[in-house]
Structure formats: structure tokens, C-alpha cells
Amino acid sequence: xxxxxxxxxxxxxxxxxxxxxxxxxxxxxxxxxxxxxxxxxxxxxxxxxxxxxxxxxxxxxxxxxxxxxxxxxxxxxxxxxxxxxxxxxxxxxxxxxxxxxxxxxxxxxxxxxxxxxxxxxxxxxxxxxxxxxxxxxxxxxxxxxxxxxxxxxxxxxxxxxxxxxxxxxxxxxxxxxxxxxxxxxxxxxxxxxxxxxxxxxxxxxxxxxxxxxxxxxxxxxxxxxxxxxxxxxxxxxxxxxxxxxxxxxxxxxxxxxxxxxxxxxxxxxxxxxxxxxxxxxxxxxxxxxxxxxxxxxxxxxxxxxxxxxxxxxxxxxxxxxxxxxxxxxxxxxxx
Numbered sequence: 265x266x267x268x269x270x271x272x273x274x275x276x277x278x279x280x281x282x283x284x285x286x287x288x289x290x291x292x293x294x295x296x297x298x299x300x301x302x303x304x305x306x307x308x309x310x311x312x313x314x315x316x317x318x319x320x321x322x323x324x325x326x327x328x329x330x331x332x333x334x335x336x337x338x339x340x341x342x343x344x345x346x347x348x349x350x351x352x353x354x355x356x357x358x359x360x361x362x363x364x365x366x367x368x369x370x371x372x373x374x375x376x377x378x379x380x381x382x383x384x385x386x387x388x389x390x391x392x393x394x395x396x397x398x399x400x401x402x403x404x405x406x407x408x409x410x411x412x413x414x415x416x417x418x419x420x421x422x423x424x425x426x427x428x429x430x431x432x433x434x435x436x437x438x439x440x441x442x443x444x445x446x447x448x449x450x451x452x453x454x455x456x457x458x459x460x461x462x463x464x465x466x467x468x469x470x471x472x473x474x475x476x477x478x479x480x481x482x483x484x485x486x487x488x489x490x491x492x493x494x495x496x497x498x499x500x501x502x503x504x505x506x507x508x509x510x511x512x513x514x515x516x517x518x519x520x521x522x523x524x525x526x527x528x529x530x531x532x533x534x535x536x537x538x539x540x541x542x543x544x545x546x547x548x549x550x551x552x553x554x555x556x557x558x559x560x561x562x563x564x565x566x567x568x569x570x571x572x573x574x575x576x577x578x579x580x581x582x583x584x585x586x587x588x589x590x591x592x593x594x595x596x597x598x599x
Contacts, residue, residue: 268293271591278470279562279579280306281588282499283596284507286572290596292499298467298580300478311453311466311496312578313485314563315556318495320539321441322422323362325429327515327523327538328444334432337362337538344428347399351406358428360411361421362538363528367409370418371401392486393458395426395437415528415536419492426491437491449508451501458488466496467580469560481560493556499576506567506574524552557582564589568597 268291271277278296283289294306329335335344341356352368360366372383383389383401391397402420409416426437433440438456446454457463459482469481489495497505508514515523526535526542526549533544534553541553549569556563562585565576575592577585 268588268591268595271588275584275587276581277579277584277588278306278581279312279467279577279585279588280308280310280499281578281592282308282503282574282576283592284503284574285596291592296580298465300468300470306467306580307465308500309453309465309498310578311455311457311463311498312563312580313467313469313489313494313496313556313558313561314502314554314578315558315561316419316493317554317556317563317565318489318493318497319422319491320554321445321495322425322429322437322491323523323538323540324445324509324514325433325437325440326358326362326425327519329429329432331515331519335428341366341424341428345424345431347403347427349403351404353407353411355411358425361425363536364415364418364421365412365528366418366421367407367411367413368418368420368424369402369405369408370416370420371398371423372419389483389485390460390487393488395423395430395490397486398423398490415530422492423490429491438488441495445505445514446501448514449505451497451504454495454497454501456489456494457496459485460487467578469558469580471560471582481558484559485561493558497578499578502565502576502578503574506565510567510569510572524549555586562586566593571597573597 272295280294283291292308296306298304298306298310337359338357342354356366429440430437442455470478471481472478523539525537528536530536535542535544543550552567554565560582562579562583564585567574577589579585
């Protein structure tokens with residue numbers, strides 16, 4: 265534990281960390297402030313944005329619709345959404361969107377852009393509150409790669425998946441996730457919140473300025489998160505999520521296996537399935553990996569299936585979650 269505290273101090277990490285093995289909590293600690301102005305400390309029940317860490321919820325929503333027989337993973341985009349994309353290839357399927365192999369134009373290409381805030385110069389972030397609000401950023405753009413091209417991380421694909429969830433279910437995306445995943449799993453503190461209507465126990469996201477002072481990220485992100493990221497969770501809720509998912513309480517165990525099957529090689533021993541990244545060795549999956557980054561948001565979570573071990577790290581600064589996760593892994597896994 266002393267090593268962990270030392271690492272936290274070196275990083276000036278702000279956020280919460282949690283680790284659980286089987287039914288036992290191994291670690292639960294919080295550092296820094298949820299609200300720096302008011303000196304309100306982060307706690308285990310503080311809700312943090314997890315950016316792209318919430319893509320797995322979108323993928324599970326699709327899995328639920330497949331389970332209900334309303335769509336399949338091979339259903340073509342043109343057959344399950346009534347929105348016109350004049351330059352999109354008609355061969356794009358739900359599988360392609362889930363695995364980042366669709367080739368659709370990414371509204372935020374992380375290989376080309378490193379400043380998320382630039383997006384909102386032409387489309388004010390306060391106007392972006394649901395999946396359809398993202399359409400002006402990609403609807404009439406041309407494909408950036410061929411359908412079925414190798415894995416290339418793509419946020420647009422998950423916005424489209426969210427639009428499919430809404431169209432097929434007839435329910436607002438955020439409402440669908442909250443009802444069918446959060447409530448089903450018992451994630452009582454989690455939700456999609458508007459940044460100008462935040463509930464209690466939410467951490468502000470902080471961005472460091474060149475002079476070492478801080479500002480919040482309220483002008484850096486969409487007003488409300490959506491299918492490609494931006495849910496708010498607590499570290500304990502994410503542990504509850506992994507337990508519910510692996511026990512077949514969110515979708516069936518068979519569909520959970522489908523969700524977590526490795527499908528696209530990303531780099532070396534890292535693969536991507538329908539539900540996110542995973543590390544493989546010759547025996548199979550070592551761990552499932554969730555990550556999220558936005559200005560003022562940093563999130564990492566891993567689940568080791570053979571160990572039934574969950575580690576969750578949520579930060580309300582832009583950096584530090586990965587380094588804290590590695591330190592916890594060295595204590596919990598590499599003893």
C-alpha cells in the first residue's frame with residue numbers, strides 16, 4: 265500500500281481506485297478533490313465520467329437486440345436505420361461498426377487530431393445532447409477506408425450503433441442503457457448526465473493550464489454523453505457491472521461469450537471484440553481491458569477471468585489512471 269500511495273503522490277493522481285477478487289474487496293481508496301473550489305474530496309461513491317470506457321454499454325445494448333431477434337450482427341446498416349448516409353458503403357454491417365472495421369468517417373480521428381476541444385468550434389458543445397446531434401459531423405462525409413479494413417478505432421461507428429439502438433427499440437439511448445444495463449446490473453449510481461444538470465456526488469473534470477493552475481472541462485465535451493462515451497459511474501458500480509456481466513445477468517452467458525470473443529488484432533497480443541480490448545496468451549484471454557480518455561477524464565478497468573479479479577481506476581484529471589492501474593496490477597497480480 266505504501267508503494268501505491270507513493271505513486272499517487274508522484275502522479276498527483278486525483279480520483280478513486282477499487283479492486284475486488286471473488287467476493288472480497290482488496291482495495292478501495294480515493295484521492296484529490298471532486299470539486300477543487302469547494303475542497304470536496306473524491307470518495308468511493310463519487311461519480312466519474314469514463315469517456316470511451318462506456319462503449320461496452322453500447323455494444324451490450326446491440327447484443328440485447330440481437331438476443332431478442334430484432335437484428336443480427338450481420339444486419340446491414342441500410343436495413344436497420346432510416347437515416348441517409350449518401351457516401352457510406354452499403355456493405356457496412358453491425359459487426360463492422362462494433363469492431364471498428366466499418367471504414368466510416370470518424371468525427372474525431374485520434375490519429376489526426378489531439379485536441380478534442382477543437383471539435384466544438386464549429387458545433388457548440390451545448391447543442392450536443394443526444395446521438396442525432398452528432399450527425400452534422402459525419403453524415404455527409406466520405407468513407408475513410410474500405411469496409412472490412414483492419415481495425416482502426418472509430419467513434420462515429422458507435423454513434424451509429426446508438427442510433428440503431430434508438431431506432432430498433434423506440435427508446436432514447438441513455439434511457440435504454442440505464443434501464444436495461446444499469447438497473448439490471450444493480451449499478452444504482454450510474455447514468456448519462458447533462459453537464460449543466462449534474463446530480464449529487466459527481467466529480468468535476470479538471471484540465472491543467474500551462475501555468476500549473478486548473479480549469480474544468482465543461483467547454484471541452486458534449487453537454488451529455490452518448491453511445492461513443494460519456495457515462496458517469498462509480499468505481500464500485502463498475503465492479504458490480506463486471507460481476508453481473510460475467511454471471512449472465514445482463515445478457516445470457518452465451519451472448520456474453522459472443523460479446524467478449526476476440527475478433528480483431530489491434531497490436532501484438534492485444535485484440536478487440538464486440539465489448540472492448542483484451543490481452544491474449546497461448547491459453548486464451550488473460551484480461552479484458554476498458555479505457556477512456558477525454559480532457560479532464562481518465563479511466564481504466566481490467567477484469568481477469570481466471571482470477572475473478574476486477575480493478576477499476578477513475579480519475580477527474582486527464583492523466584494518471586493507467587499508471588495507477590499498473591501499480592495495482594503489480595500488487596494484485598504480479599506478486
